[in-house]
Amino acid sequence: MKELLKKLVLCYGPAGNEEVIRDCIKEEIKDYVDEVKVDVLGNLIAVKRGGGKKVMLAAHMDQIGFMVTYIDEKGFIRFSRVGGIFVQNSINSKVVFKDGLVGVVSYESEIEDIKDVKLDKMYIDIGTKSREETEKLVKIGDVAVYANGFAESNGRYISQAMDDRAGCVLLIETAKRLKSSPHEVYFVFTVQEELGVRGAKTSAYALDPHVGIAVDVTLTGDTPKSKPMAVKMGEGPAIKVKDVLIMAHPKVKELMITRAREAGVPYQMEILEAGGTDAGAIHLTRKGIPSGVLSIPTRYVHSDCEMVDASDMENGVKLLLKILEEEIEF
Amino acid sequence: MDELLKRLTEAHGVSGDEGEIREILKSEAANLADEVSIDRMGNLVAFKKGTKSGKKIMLCAHMDEVGLIIHNIADNGILKFSTVGSIDPRVLISKKVRIGKKKQYGILGLKAIHLQEPDERKTVVKTKQLYIDIGAKSKDEALKLVNLGDYAAFDTEYLPFGQGRIKGKALDDRLGCSVLLNALKCRYPFDLYACFTTQEEVGIRGAGVAAFNIKPSMALIVEGTTCSDVPGVDEHMRSTRLGKGPAITVMDATSYSNKDMVNKIIETAIKENIPYQMKQSAAGGNDAGAIHISGEGIKTAVVSVPCRYIHSPNSVADMNDYYSTSRLVEAFLKGCE
Numbered sequence: 001m002k003e004l005l006k007k008l009v010l011c012y013g014p015a016g017n018e019e020v021i022r023d024c025i026k027e028e029i030k031d032y033v034d035e036v037k038v039d040v041l042g043n044l045i046a047v048k049r050g051g052g053k054k055v056m057l058a059a060h061m062d063q064i065g066f067m068v069t070y071i072d073e074k075g076f077i078r079f080s081r082v083g084g085i086f087v088q089n090s091i092n093s094k095v096v097f098k099d100g101l102v103g104v105v106s107y108e109s110e111i112e113d114i115k116d117v118k119l120d121k122m123y124i125d126i127g128t129k130s131r132e133e134t135e136k137l138v139k140i141g142d143v144a145v146y147a148n149g150f151a152e153s154n155g156r157y158i159s160q161a162m163d164d165r166a167g168c169v170l171l172i173e174t175a176k177r178l179k180s181s182p183h184e185v186y187f188v189f190t191v192q193e194e195l196g197v198r199g200a201k202t203s204a205y206a207l208d209p210h211v212g213i214a215v216d217v218t219l220t221g222d223t224p225k226s227k228p229m230a231v232k233m234g235e236g237p238a239i240k241v242k243d244v245l246i247m248a249h250p251k252v253k254e255l256m257i258t259r260a261r262e263a264g265v266p267y268q269m270e271i272l273e274a275g276g277t278d279a280g281a282i283h284l285t286r287k288g289i290p291s292g293v294l295s296i297p298t299r300y301v302h303s304d305c306e307m308v309d310a311s312d313m314e315n316g317v318k319l320l321l322k323i324l325e326e327e328i329e330f
Numbered sequence: 331m332d333e334l335l336k337r338l339t340e341a342h343g344v345s346g347d348e349g350e351i352r353e354i355l356k357s358e359a360a361n362l363a364d365e366v367s368i369d370r371m372g373n374l375v376a377f378k379k380g381t382k383s384g385k386k387i388m389l390c391a392h393m394d395e396v397g398l399i400i401h402n403i404a405d406n407g408i409l410k411f412s413t414v415g416s417i418d419p420r421v422l423i424s425k426k427v428r429i430g431k432k433k434q435y436g437i438l439g440l441k442a443i444h445l446q447e448p449d450e451r452k453t454v455v456k457t458k459q460l461y462i463d464i465g466a467k468s469k470d471e472a473l474k475l476v477n478l479g480d481y482a483a484f485d486t487e488y489l490p491f492g493q494g495r496i497k498g499k500a501l502d503d504r505l506g507c508s509v510l511l512n513a514l515k516c517r518y519p520f521d522l523y524a525c526f527t528t529q530e531e532v533g534i535r536g537a538g539v540a541a542f543n544i545k546p547s548m549a550l551i552v553e554g555t556t557c558s559d560v561p562g563v564d565e566h567m568r569s570t571r572l573g574k575g576p577a578i579t580v581m582d583a584t585s586y587s588n589k590d591m592v593n594k595i596i597e598t599a600i601k602e603n604i605p606y607q608m609k610q611s612a613a614g615g616n617d618a619g620a621i622h623i624s625g626e627g628i629k630t631a632v633v634s635v636p637c638r639y640i641h642s643p644n645s646v647a648d649m650n651d652y653y654s655t656s657r658l659v660e661a662f663l664k665g666c667e
Binding site: 015016017039040041043067069070072078080081082120139140141192195196198201202203205206 | 625
């Protein structure tokens with residue numbers, strides 16, 4: 001799983017620009033499913049056929065990024081954020097464009113108090129000396145992503161885009177290991193989650209599943225003087241109770257708890273006070289779709305060094321497999 | 331002077347009260363389209379049958395505008411109001427409005443400078459401090475002229491001025507509506523649905539319903555958008571620039587344009603020698619936000635006529651931008667199979 005994770009987090013795919021990561025995931029999953037298709041907005045839908053209930057697993061393949069809006073006479077690039085880019089996580093960060101062009105994000109240095117730095121006071125420096133030079137390399141609308149690389153430390157993985165390539169890895173790994181299921185399983189790799197759970201909305205509408213489970217990262221409360229939150233890294237995948245966009249359906253939540261116990265998989269309950277996932281869109285689709293979320297506890301979310309725990313990912317796969325292998329009694 | 335633009339921009343059509351502007355658009359569209367209908371959200375849909383395929387393409391411009399709604403009539407005959415759509419209270423002070431079906435005249439009053447405390451002069455007035463004076467001396471008198479719930483639209487004359495510039499209210503998005511009427515003059519290989527949508531300004535409400543009904547394979551949204559090429563704004567903060575042609579959106583707060591469509595629009599502009607600019611701001615939203623996530627998803631893109639002082643009683647646009655937008659939309663459609 002580590003090599004696959006490394007491959008996916010190094011793959012380019014900011015929201016609205018998911019072509020590269022989509023092709024990469026398609027290659028990884030196609031041999032383990034019956035059909036792979038791409039819909040109008042660009043969601044990748046991998047289907048494992050079966051006669052039973054339609055189960056939709058959703059992990060978003062997009063990542064946050066920096067969209068070029070203006071190039072100044074010295075060649076510096078101004079940008080808008082694509083998704084939840086934060087000032088404090090971006091100062092002097094390395095970023096990369098689709099073609100591999102590298103830049104550094106920094107800010108107007110006449111600003112003395114760091115609190116006064118806003119994204120519109122920041123810029124990307126790609127090392128050029130003039131507008132003309134920069135315009136040869138990038139154009140308005142191009143998007144850069146964090147480029148911190150991949151690292152492992154004491155059983156933890158560190159990189160940009162764990163949100164939500166870690167979830168994508170769980171889906172691919174589940175598809176690989178799933179021998180048989182009484183259900184028709186849709187592994188959906190969604191687009192534009194970071195811009196407002198958009199891909200999940202249209203794919204859920206098209207698939208009209210019986211149950212939806214989003215697989216995404218969540219925050220933790222286990223670092224020095226962190227905001228209180230009862231999720232710790234390394235203590236198992238988290239089963240969502242609620243976040244900003246959803247109250248997990250009680251039956252889906254109970255199903256996840258029951259299957260975790262049956263499989264002997266450690267788990268923890270999650271209440272997230274900021275943010276939401278694809279399940280927020282899925283559960284309100286059509287006549288309503290019972291939905292829940294399996295979360296991977298992650299530190300430093302929306303930075304270029306998001307940290308996840310290897311055992312949480314492994315246990316996440318085991319839980320998904322158990323859910324898919326057994327009947328769903330609702 | 332463009333008499334149609336004058337009629338379109340001077341007509342009332344505050345979000346939720348689009349009757350007057352819809353009637354004008356309906357009679358104009360009826361002369362150009364094969365069929366004109368109104369859906370449950372009040373969207374006006376002009377259909378023009380294609381010559382070849384049964385493919386559906388949607389054009390979209392919202393016909394509603396920002397304005398005011400009367401929510402209280404005080405004993406002294408003064409009207410209190412809420413804004414409909416986002417309006418900076420600073421642009422409301424001392425402006426003229428027309429209220430309700432009878433277009434009752436009203437003035438947005440503010441305490442004279444002599445009577446203000448020094449601190450009052452330094453702070454921005456809030457909408458709730460403002461009121462409309464309709465010349466009534468009592469609540470009973472006022473009730474003879476207006477009703478609670480009446481809408482008020484800016485009382486603004488459309489006027490060409492300077493070098494090819496125009497000023498008026500509701501350029502966002504009556505310029506787009508006019509571009510749609512121009513596009514309806516041609517017949518295309520595919521079925522064209524020109525939609526004049528309702529309630530964009532209060533949360534892009536009409537467009538999603540229209541798109542769900544039509545289920546087009548793609549939608550092109552024609553907007554009036556922010557323009558900030560004015561003193562005091564850093565170059566990189568200028569959303570669009572007047573006179574530089576239609577603005578093409580890569581991304582805004584509500585949608586990420588389909589890249590194939592954006593590329594094709596740019597190619598069309600280059601081929602037809604039509605000036606264009608890329609919108610520099612990712613702020614704001616429009617009907618594309620509701621359309622692209624309708625049903626199983628719809629490809630969308632947005633082209634806009636830059637408008638200075640948008641959402642105020644007097645916006646300013648460049649006629650060449652408007653003409654170029656019309657040309658670009660028509661050329662783009664002609665290039666679609």
